[in-house]
Amino acid sequence: MKLRQRNRASVAVLLSVLGFTIPTGLIAQVVSPDSLVLIAREIIEAANYVxxxxxxxxGHPQARVMDPFPPEPNMTVWLATNPRSRKVEQIEADNRVTLYYFDPAGLSTVTLMGTARLVDDSAEKAQRWKPGWEVFYPDRGSSYLLIEIRPIRMEVVSVKYGLMGDPATWTPPGMDIHVN
Structure with a gap:
């Protein structure tokens, strides 16, 4: 027990040196699903990219940085890509994906695990467009494809919000998500 208290104290000292403060007792905090979603949304907004x-x-994981749209109310996330990119081929073969958001200012992460669906619908593509993307997608019809990510699980770790993993297993606070 004393070792665990010493480890927590060491973490608190390190974080205070970095300019963070953690309210006492918030390590491995249990939060409601609604609170977890609200905190996740704030981290996602601060992260900008995913x-x-x-x-x-x-079967090797392949990661790349993307410019996402904000999550929908049910935490579904939309992304855009070139239909000839490797990620499209990979999603067609295995639609299991992970989204990883990192906010360095708050030392916070959100991980969404779920399934991806490729969407080549002109109405959806018209709704989901960002200014400046003309450089990447000169022809919205053929050079622009959407990816819809439907999460099944979300995990959040945040120094800023005092959400840390279980002290013994480091398992982060998380929840299952059921998207219709």
Missing amino acids: GLITLDAD
Whole structure:
């Protein structure tokens, strides 16, 4: 027990040196699903970008940075890509994906695990467009493809919000998500 208290104290000292403060007792805090979603949304907004992780033909994870749309109310996330990119081939072969958001200012992460669906619908593509993307997608019809990520699980770690993993297993606070 004293070792665990010493480890927590060491973490608190390190974080205070880095300019963070953690309210006492918030390590391995249990939060409601609604609170976890609200905290996750704030981290996602602060992160700006997301890492999309797919699996290649050999089962190796392949990660790349993407410019996501904000999550929908049910935490579904939309991304855009070139239809000839490797990620499209990888999603067609195995639609299991992970999204990883990191906010360095808050030392916070959100991980969404779920399934991806490729969407080549002109109405959806018209709704989901960002200014400046003309450089990447000169022809919205043929050079622009959407990826819809439907999460099944979310995990959150945040120094800023005092959400840390279980002291023994480091398992982060998380929840299952059921998207219709």
